[in-house]
Amino acid sequence: MNVFLGIDVGSVSSNFVIVDEDLQVLDAIYLRTQGKPLEIIKTGLMQIYTRLSKNQRISGVGTTGSGRQLAALVVGADVVKNEITAHAVAAAHSVPDVHTVLEIGGQDSKIIILEQGIVADFAMNTVCAAGTGSFLDQQAARLGLSIEKFSQLALEATNPVRIAGRCSVFAESDMIHKQQLGHGLPDIVAGLCQALVRNYLNNVGKGKDIREPIIFQGGVAANPGIKVAFEKALNTKIIVPKWFGVMGALGAAILAQETVAKKGESSFRGIELVESQYKTASFDCQGCPNVCEVIELLVDEKLYARWGDKCGKWTDNLQKVKASNN
Amino acid sequence: MVKVGIPRALWYYKYFPLWESFFKDLGAEIIVSPVTNKNILDQGVKLIVDEACLPVKVFFGHVNYLKDKVDYIFCPRIVSVEKKKFTCPKFMGIPDNLYPNISGFPQIIGPTINLSKNDRDLYKTIWEVGKLFTNNPLKVTLAWQNGLKKLKKFNHTLEEGKIPSQLIKLPNLEGEFLNIAVIGHEYLIYDSYLSMNILAKLTELDLNPLTPQMVSKITIEKELEIIPKRIFWTSAQDLLGSTFYFTKKEDVAGIILVSAFGCGPDAITQSLITHFHKNYAKKPVLLLTIDEHSGEAGITTRLEAFADLIKRKVV
Numbered sequence: 001m002n003v004f005l006g007i008d009v010g011s012v013s014s015n016f017v018i019v020d021e022d023l024q025v026l027d028a029i030y031l032r033t034q035g036k037p038l039e040i041i042k043t044g045l046m047q048i049y050t051r052l053s054k055n056q057r058i059s060g061v062g063t064t065g066s067g068r069q070l071a072a073l074v075v076g077a078d079v080v081k082n083e084i085t086a087h088a089v090a091a092a093h094s095v096p097d098v099h100t101v102l103e104i105g106g107q108d109s110k111i112i113i114l115e116q117g118i119v120a121d122f123a124m125n126t127v128c129a130a131g132t133g134s135f136l137d138q139q140a141a142r143l144g145l146s147i148e149k150f151s152q153l154a155l156e157a158t159n160p161v162r163i164a165g166r167c168s169v170f171a172e173s174d175m176i177h178k179q180q181l182g183h184g185l186p187d188i189v190a191g192l193c194q195a196l197v198r199n200y201l202n203n204v205g206k207g208k209d210i211r212e213p214i215i216f217q218g219g220v221a222a223n224p225g226i227k228v229a230f231e232k233a234l235n236t237k238i239i240v241p242k243w244f245g246v247m248g249a250l251g252a253a254i255l256a257q258e259t260v261a262k263k264g265e266s267s268f269r270g271i272e273l274v275e276s277q278y279k280t281a282s283f284d285c286q287g288c289p290n291v292c293e294v295i296e297l298l299v300d301e302k303l304y305a306r307w308g309d310k311c312g313k314w315t316d317n318l319q320k321v322k323a324s325n326n
Numbered sequence: 327m328v329k330v331g332i333p334r335a336l337w338y339y340k341y342f343p344l345w346e347s348f349f350k351d352l353g354a355e356i357i358v359s360p361v362t363n364k365n366i367l368d369q370g371v372k373l374i375v376d377e378a379c380l381p382v383k384v385f386f387g388h389v390n391y392l393k394d395k396v397d398y399i400f401c402p403r404i405v406s407v408e409k410k411k412f413t414c415p416k417f418m419g420i421p422d423n424l425y426p427n428i429s430g431f432p433q434i435i436g437p438t439i440n441l442s443k444n445d446r447d448l449y450k451t452i453w454e455v456g457k458l459f460t461n462n463p464l465k466v467t468l469a470w471q472n473g474l475k476k477l478k479k480f481n482h483t484l485e486e487g488k489i490p491s492q493l494i495k496l497p498n499l500e501g502e503f504l505n506i507a508v509i510g511h512e513y514l515i516y517d518s519y520l521s522m523n524i525l526a527k528l529t530e531l532d533l534n535p536l537t538p539q540m541v542s543k544i545t546i547e548k549e550l551e552i553i554p555k556r557i558f559w560t561s562a563q564d565l566l567g568s569t570f571y572f573t574k575k576e577d578v579a580g581i582i583l584v585s586a587f588g589c590g591p592d593a594i595t596q597s598l599i600t601h602f603h604k605n606y607a608k609k610p611v612l613l614l615t616i617d618e619h620s621g622e623a624g625i626t627t628r629l630e631a632f633a634d635l636i637k638r639k640v641v
């Protein structure tokens with residue numbers, strides 16, 4: 001049986017999803033990237049392989065996320081896609097008539113508006129943490145709660161307090177203030193969830209045509225308190241898809257299936273690739289005042305790819321290096 | 327030969343054919359700072375107050391690059407280039423900020439250009455600059471007129487929808503492509519480093535960038551008739567008017583608004599555009615804000631997603 005692999009390499013987490021020919025999810029793995037994308041790609045692949053059944057064969061691979069290019073080079077991907085399109089593809093697959101995708105991950109958040117299954121508008125936030133999962137992590141840590149406990153507590157709230165949360169620094173001091181006033185923990189936690197949702201809607205969601213069906217995905221969707229806060233703020237029902245945490249990888253897997261169906265064969269390098277040695281090295285080019293940090297990917301000590309040069313000097317030169325290697 | 331340094335920043339992108347030709351005809355040697363690079367940006371950020379917008383910071387970086395290579399630095403105080411309209415206030419204060427901020431400074435050629443009421447004083451100003459190089463008024467006048475001719479030709483090329491290669495070198499698009507309007511200050515979008523090469527990135531995605539400088543003044547003014555209030559910033563007017571024009575143009579598939587972090591006029595232009603855009607034509611819009619910390623990866627991701635969106639396809 002042919003199966004397809006989607007890999008989403010982000011700065012915080014890396015996800016791997018396997019789908020079958022009918023795009024049903026067979027397996028999903030979530031790993032922390034920990035600044036070592038190369039190792040994580042290998043680890044993820046090995047885990048996926050040990051869990052595949054004998055008759056399943058990976059017949060296509062897609063990559064996405066901020067490390068998509070690197071991942072694509074390592075595995076020999078059939079398709080490399082930006083994370084916005086990948087998330088939209090997965091969302092439209094999960095809820096075919098979806099109009100709005102709210103996505104909140106650990107480090108960034110986005111909103112995607114779809115019309116007839118195609119992206120019509122989007123926005124992305126990478127600078128301000130007050131609208132992302134790291135805001136919740138911080139506040140949970142501040143309250144001495146695990147993030148799991150934190151998410152449950154919000155549901156017990158009877159009267160959420162309003163926490164001024166334009167940015168995470170203010171939110172923190174206001175939260176402490178509310179604590180001192182004697183508000184209960186569940187009400188404070190629910191208040192934080194509402195603050196995050198407000199930040200998100202004012203920031204990323206500003207001016208967007210938010211309409212039903214709305215789905216909420218990304219790591220933070222694990223937190224039911226946020227879902228409730230969204231439902232309250234938007235006064236609508238919010239759907240959290242089954243694979244909310246790995247939607248980027250799911251999108252990449254779907255695109256891999258479609259690409260291979262079109263082009264007929266896969267460029268996937270196969271599991272043997274884990275036996276190769278991958279290394280990245282970098283150097284500062286002194287060729288001009290830009291001082292680009294040029295990064296090299298070495299496979300079994302041989303130069304395989306290069307990027308980071310603004311002028312193309314090193315990427316062009318690579319072709320020659322490769323030719324002389326062979 | 328007297329060396330005149332021209333910073334490759336701000337007004338340079340609009341007027342360089344005129345300036346370069348003018349000083350050359352006067353017998354000066356011209357040194358233009360190179361395209362912005364990391365060093366120039368870093369120096370500019372170091373030299374200037376934090377509240378300045380990114381393009382102004384970069385301007386100081388260019389001046390700093392030139393300061394010990396030239397006898398003069400050309401840094402006009404451009405207050406207004408057309409009747410009843412003004413440039414951004416941050417433009418006007420630049421000459422005042424040069425001395426205190428950069429040590430060991432060459433002389434500044436910093437004439438004030440203010441055409442808001444009339445252009446009677448313009449020739450006086452030109453002569454004042456010219457006489458630093460010659461005492462023959464005719465030579466100055468001819469140099470100016472020759473420069474204007476060059477500028478006209480340059481603007482004409484733009485109005486034909488071509489981006490002159492002296493402005494920025496872009497790869498040629500072959501085969502099928504879609505047009506996309508890139509709205510932003512010329513010193514932002516044509517500065518390949520500052521803009522993180524947005525224009526070239528678009529061409530790699532088979533998108534042909536059209537810019538506000540391709541739209542004639544007459545068209546811009548006509549487009550702005552729908553706005554009840556007069557806009558008194560030249561740049562805001564040009565960006566807004568050209569956006570309206572591109573929104574209606576059938577063969578434009580989408581619009582990208584590029585703004586500089588810390589730019590007041592851009593914030594206003596953007597909100598006006600998004601306001602009028604909604605009840606105007608249905609075309610996808612992408613907002614990009616550039617600051618000195620923005621990662622290139624984030625810009626690339628947005629551009630790729632936008633390309634998918636306007637091509638209405640995924641694989």
Ligand code: SF4
Pocket residue numbers: 285286287288289290291292294308309310311312313314
């Ligand atoms: S890679 Fe190119 S742009 Fe970067 S520092 Fe070297 S010569 Fe300059």
Ligand code: SF4
Pocket residue numbers: 379380381382414415416417511561586588589590591592
């Ligand atoms: S218009 Fe904006 S970017 Fe240009 S100088 Fe003024 S504030 Fe800076």
